[in-house]
Amino acid sequence: MVSKRFVLKRLILLVPVLFGVASLVFAILHLAPGDPARVILGQRASAEQVAQVRQELGLNDPFMVQYVRFLTDAAQFKFGQSYQIAKGTPVRQVLMDKLPVTIELALYGQAIGLLLGIPLGVLSAVKQDTLTDHATRIGALAGISVPIYWSGPLLILFFSIYLGIFPTSGRISSTIFLDNTWTLLGMELPLTGMVTIDTLLLGRLDAWFSAVQHMFLPAVTIGVYSMALVSRMMRSSMLEVVRQDYMRTARAKGQGEKITVLKHGFRNALIPVITVVGIQFGTLLGGAVLTETVFGIGGIGTLLVNAIGATDYPLVQGTVLTFALLFTLVTLGVDITYSYLDPRIQQ
Incomplete structure (x- = not known):
């Protein structure tokens, strides 16, 4: 608690x-x-x-x-009106329109990184110096080393042009049009701006499938990098934990290896990993510029670059402060998760 x-x-x-x-x-x-x-x-x-x-x-x-x-x-989150990018439009409104795009991309990318990186890191640590460990470490090193501006076009070339499975750009098919509100208990509510969620709220399964198709390659592009970093950190943290005295004691009592690792080791090994995940998620919010550019997704990262180039000062100020607010909130979430995993941190 x-x-x-x-x-x-x-x-x-x-x-x-x-x-x-x-x-x-x-x-x-x-x-x-x-x-x-x-x-x-x-x-x-x-x-x-x-x-x-x-x-x-x-x-x-x-x-x-x-x-x-x-x-x-x-x-009061008031930054005036945009000078160039969206002339006459309040900066707050521009940010509200663009921010959900980047948050959606960052969430899916981080989810892919966690779902793949944590199990691979644990497996690599448990199977240390085996073929599995070597393969995982090589894959993680490749994921960190390959830049997004190269991996993104490569995924487009293979999955979109060669196989024809996924679209090359955009967030949803240009032939699909969505309403601006959805109905709950007779009330008209605004949409979230995250197209994969909005299509579900509207009950448009055809549109949801199109949105997932468009989001898959961008999410995988940043998810691979996230997975590589998480798996390497998880492996290092897990290797330290499995050598602790309480782990040896659990094995000496006859407890199975899987239960020992998952029950006693995994939770303690997560603490340093959470730091990396929190910082990385904050970085994804501001650093998805390349991914948004490659896949034609107009999020807040691309907005900041365009605002700087156009010397749109109110928009630059609003965007940077929004990044700072989001990053500090992520840091707060990391601290709370810390204290949940290890109550001694609160002291």
Whole structure:
């Protein structure tokens, strides 16, 4: 059982982290070359027009006034409107539209990594220095070494072009159209933005099958990398655990090897693995840019790259702070999982 005091303490510690990230983002973008007013109006705008927009945006105010206003708006998740990528659209709305895409991809990729990486890591540790161990280690090394911009097109070439099983890009077939809401107990509710879940909520099995087909290759692309890292960490952690005294004692009492490994060793070996999984999931949320680009999935990672290239400052600020918030929440989840697996951590 996780104590409320432990969770509250971790939540309080997240505040200075988010404050520091927000301050850093504001300082970097404020000191960066370029004039947001000029970006909005274009290079042909007159000096009078630029001065008017600067006044409307509050860019002529003192630095500290702008800083306090930014922190106040950030606390309310208000970042103004997009300058270039989605002109006139509130940044919050743009993020709400794009964020579910990346979360969906990261969840499936991480799920594939865990479902394959943990069993392979345990098997490799139990069968140390055998053919199974060597094959698993070589596979994990290959999974970590192969870059996404190479493995992604390779999967497309084999499964999409050569075999014709999976589509090459997109999230769902272009011939399928989905409603914007779904009905529960007579109430109209908004969809989640995750197409594989939305199709189930709408009861569209044909659309769900199409969404799964489109999501499979991108999820496998990042899932292979995740699997390789998890399996290597699981193997190393398991090798340390199986040599502990309590494991020898369990064997000496006549307990079976499978029960000893799964009941006594597995839970303790998971603690360092959870750290890797938590950090990796946070990285997947922000680092799925290549996967989204290769497979034509417009998520928040691609949005950030485009916003930087277009000098869309409000969108850059909102996206970076969203990444920071998600990463800190993942860290909180890791800490809570720690304390559940080993209650001594709370002390």
